[in-house]
Amino acid sequence: MKPTHKLLFVLCPMLVLGFIYYSSGKLHLHVWGQKPLYDKQGFLLQLDTKLPPELAYKYGNLSEGVCKPGYAAAKMTAIYPKFMKPAPMFLDRNFKRLAKVSNYLPPFGFKTQERIIDSILTATKNYGLGEELDSLSCKRCIIVGNGGILFNKSLGSRIDDYDVVVRLNEAPVSGYGKDVGTKTTIRITYPEGAIQKPDNYEKDSLFVFSAFKPLDFKWLRQMVFKEKLRGTEGFWKSVAHYVPREPTEMRILNPYFIQEAAFQFIGLPFNNGLMGKGNIPTLGTVAITMALHNCDEVAVAGFGYDMNKPHAPLHYYETVKMSAIKESWTHNISKEKEFLRKLVRASIITDLTNGI
Structure with a gap:
């Protein structure tokens, strides 16, 4: 040799x-x-509520109740080093430059939908939360889930105290203020989940659209331009025919949060980047993922299903029982709960109803 x-x-x-x-x-x-040291998703295995030394020095001397700038992202990075904070809440006119979502079809991106999104964004004109909230140096956000666990908890005033109150789909506020509050900053929904009676919309909230299939963007365009609803064959249930919002009060949620929640945080099947069995995160977890990137402090209320209580109410606003939950084709509730418990154990999010 x-x-x-x-x-x-x-x-x-x-x-x-x-x-x-x-x-x-x-x-x-x-x-x-x-x-x-880390699990297969990249999260620290030993989770506790203690602040790492560098964060204890930064936040330890702040008075009780004072908003902590950058806190959620800093704590997230401490237990998940791959976390990258910059991720805009909503799509704007430069959306095509978002490399992480441009090559994926809905729900994990916007591939094939660029033209229709362009026309929608031309009409909506605004791409933030609004001047007052966008100018805050520190934002405290709460995502209000629809769980029956909220019933009779009298958390309304505490929920309303947050800067940004996020609600999901058609969950009502009127008549439930004592438990769920009366303030709505943004309501995130998709066509089948949107409020169908125009009178049930709050006056001052932003309508935030989250797409799960290409057809959803066509529906949004018709809502934005106040067109007659056509082509409803591809929806799995009836959808709203009208959204009582001006185009300037509508936003498109960045699909990156669906992608990150599914593949990075929860570890759902990648399925070549296409929607498939058990690889779609719930809208609640998508909203939490959005908040981790865009809020300084994050809280939740109304999350968690207790299957050991089959007769407990499933939602705070109706009589359907917990036993009505069937195994979902699209979601993996147990894996999702595992992820959310990591966030609670590490005090990245505060769970006001202790359901997670």
């Missing part, structure tokens, strides 16, 4: 071993008998 060949013969295995060792630090692999 030639000397150069001998050298290569020795060097190659060493280079491979070196690469594996280096990668183990970057990717948190379990190598050579070491106990792994």
Whole structure:
């Protein structure tokens, strides 16, 4: 064997071993008998509510109740080093530059829908929460779920105290203010989940649209331009025919939050980047993911299903019981709950109803 060949013969295995060792630090692999520090999603295995030293120094001296700038993202990064904060809440006219979603079809991106989105955004004109909220140096947000666990908790005034109150789909406010509050900053929905009676919409909230299939964008365009609803065959239930909002009060949620929640945070099947069995996160978890990127402090209320209480109310606004829940084709509730529990255990989010 030639000397150069001998050298290569020795060097190659060493280079491979070196690469594996280096990668183990970057990717948190379990190598050579070491106990792994991170789970397969990339979250720290040992979660507690203590602040890391660098965060304790930054936030430890702030008075009780004072909003902590950057707190949610800083704590998230501490338990999930891959977390990258910049991710705009809504699509704007530069949406095509969002590389992480431009190559995916709905719900994980907007591929094939660029032209229709362009026309919608031309009409909506605004792409933020509004001048007052966008100018806040620190935002406290709460995502209000629809769970029956909210019933008779008298959390209304506490919920209304947050800067941004996020509600989901058709969950009503009128008549339930004592438990769920009266303030709505944004209501996130998709066609089948949207409020169908125009009179049930709050006056001052933003209508925030989340797409799960290409047809959804066609529906939104008809709502924005106040056109007669056509082509409803592809929806799985009846949809609203009219949204009593001006185009300037409508937004398109960045689909990156669906993608990140599904594949990075929860670990649902990738399925070549297409919607498939059990790989769609619930809208509540999508909203929490959005808040982690865009709010300084994040709280939730009305989350969590307790299957050990089959006769408990499923939602706070109707008599359907917990036993009505069937295994979902699209969601993986147990894996999703596992992710949300990590956020609660690490005090990244505050769960006002203790249902997670």
